[in-house]
Amino acid sequence: MSRMASTPARMVLAVVVTCTASAAALTFTYEVTKDRIAEQERLAREKALNEALPEATEFTEMDENMLVSARESAGETRVDAIFDAGGAGWGVLVAPRGYGGPMPMVVGVDSDGKVTGVMIITQNETPGLGTKIVTDESFLPQFRGWDASDVDTAVKAFDAISGATKSSGGVRKGVVAAGHIYEEVLSQTEGGSVP
Amino acid sequence: MEFELVIKAIVALSAIGLVASAMLAAASRRFHVEVDPRVENVLSALPGANCGACGNPSCFGAAEAIVEEKIPITSCTAGGQTVADEVAGIMGVEPCAVAAIVSMRHCGGGRAASKAYDYSGLLSCIAVARLAGGDLTCPYGCFGYGDCARACPFSAITMDDRNLPVVDLEKCTGCEVCVAECPRGQAGLLAMAPAEGAVAVRCNSHDKAKARKAYCPMCCIACKKCEKVCPADAIHVIDLLAIVDYEKCTGCGQCVAVCPPECIDLAGRDAIESAVRLDGRGPKVDGFVPREVVAEESTEEAPAE
């Protein structure tokens, strides 16, 4: 079969040309999809925020300084963002670790320091086992009404789902972290307004 | 569409591509090993199973050795004649015939051999051999737990109803894996012999005839009838055991007919015979020649040669 001989120049040329073509094609795909991806992520986040804080009407993301101090009080749990819901409270976006990796979720805390709701944005738990944290109807509502300024007491009432211990434990860790953030950072600010 | 991003992407990926390919191009110069192009060609002709039968660690090693003329072009027993012809073509030499070498079992005892004790451990020859030297009273015989059959990379060995390994001459490539695997293989229980028209002595015991007879009814009794009948002077009783000289043996089968304990057999007949027994269909399989007929046919053919 007639094939290109492998001279150095040809080798370099072949690879570089392929790379160029590939980079151009990928940038194009990226440009086409990136708005949609951002939009999807924003929608998912907004949906979760609305469900975790049903009374809030608008959310504004809090600034970087706040996030830095929040991360300090959250310990090992990842904190993605904190949203200020006007007078209705705060939505804390944490990503504690479940069985299948980090589970980004929203913990809603109202201005009195009560947990208003917990919503999981995405999770990658084992279908049928770990996913019960979402499908089990009594699991997520149990966090409602927890006292965020004293989560370490409230957590004693926690009820894990059998067969999904690690996943339920992950959600618990997230709520506890959000509680600590409230206790040490958010409650210091004035009733939900941006400092 | 951000034009800038496209440029950045192209620059980034091309830079990596450039570094990578330049590195490879430089390496192919700098680290160029003078490889005879024939090595690549021979390598692609070889089966690529890296079985090691030729004594080289891999087919690549074998290809190098063939090109450097350290080993003959017919070295690849697994590949056989077709590979040898192809290799001969690449090397530019006359193709020559590969004598197909196959594994041959030198024991006919099986279930008939007497046992020293009842063994009920792991069903493996190596395991039984380590337990007081094995469960056979005969120190040369086949244990029949099939290590060779499991080890054979070409699935050429099956265990038959006599608890003996039967070698399929079509599939056997002579790679000697079974010899290495068998605890008594090196001692002479399994040995390599040419496949074409060979007879096999199904015994490798050098013990005194009386002791031997006590172990197993199938053993060679050193009666020398085969030696007398052989027209090619190819079989001799040496040290109380009939040994075939494969340089001379024509596979006429006259010794097979006269052997009193039926200890000598045609190499290929064994497989057919046990297939017949296992199927229970009687001697109607293609190529099966009953023992009596072997003698008659061969006496007819022998003068013609």
Added chain:
Amino acid sequence: MMGETLRNLALLFIGAALVNNILLTRFIGLCPFFGVSGAMETSVGMAGAVVFVMTLASSATWVFWNALLSPLGVGDFLYIPAFILVIAALVQFVEMYLRKAIPTLYRAMGIYLPLITTNCAVLATATEAVKPGFFKMNIAYSFGFFEMLVYTVGVAVGFGFALITFAALRERLEVAPVPGILKGSPMAFVTAGLLSLGYVGLSGMFGL
């Protein structure tokens, strides 16, 4: 402070090698796992080659990521071709180099090198090492070079350990009376399942 750092590094290593064993709890890199685990000897060779290549590959991708892709802001969509290209070229380069410079090592390890290009474990580890979170190990920060190195060696050692254990099991299996239909690969899968069950039991150890 020093003690704390060492403790974290040790946990990172154990987490990568055992608790999150790449082969048996993450399913990454199974092809060589079944391919070369037939014999002890080859699996040891493969394990050595993987440790070597993985460390090199992760270091190289770490450099490219931090020096080129990340600053230019094109990492999000170019990392797949970029990393795999780096790995493929690197493996080929190492192969050429070894063949010329250290022929003995080449003979022992060289034949496994091409196989490693298509080993998902190498790509996954190299990506994880520069983009933590990619493979969902809950690492909330990005690695420094040294941590990356510890992590990669941990993964590779875990890979080699699982591979060699499995090869040893398979050698035993060869002489076991397995029903004909399950002989060979089906039985190997069942065995791998049981071995993996053991590794699942490690989950949660040290809170990892």
Added chain:
Amino acid sequence: MSEWLATFRRGLSIENPLTILMIGLCATLAVSTKFEGAFFMGLAVIFVLTMSSVIVSSLRKLIPEKVRIPVFIVVIASFVTIVDLSMHAFIPGVYNFLGVWIPLIVVNCIILGRAEAFAYHNPVRLAIADGLGMGIGFSMVIMLLATIREFVGSGEIVFLGQKLVALPSAYQGPGIMLLFPGAFILFGFMIAGARWVTWRREGRVVETSQHCTIEEGAS
């Protein structure tokens, strides 16, 4: 045309990448906990395999032998990234479930293996047949495995939010089916089943197994 069909069929039956050649296992076992995930994984593999076969095959005379692996890999990686970004944009749920396995299609031995073994040596027409056949063969097995695992393990099959089949909610499936060990064990029995069928049909045949070997004759 019959040559085309023959090439196509090989991937489905006698050279099925999963049950016979046993390559590309990682993704198969990992994403087969959900039918939905397996379905889109299959689609992604078919797309990447066919497209990269076409490109490799049409450029086969222009690619110098010594850099063929890097070039193949960049081509494959580009298609994989396209799939990755599109899935992220249009089916985020599935994308999140498949996660790391989409990027890892790049190193799925099936794809590079076919590019190297088939597409580099054959015309575009046949490369398409081979890519489609192998891709569909892969998808069939992974979907079958996922159907069994999801149904037995969790008692229902969900596809893009719709329940296709569901057992009464009192059903408590054996959780091991959904965990990693269950995948190994189930797959072991599936190969045994496939082998039993072949043995029954053709009498006992010699087992062939190949691994993801990319012969690097280049260097």
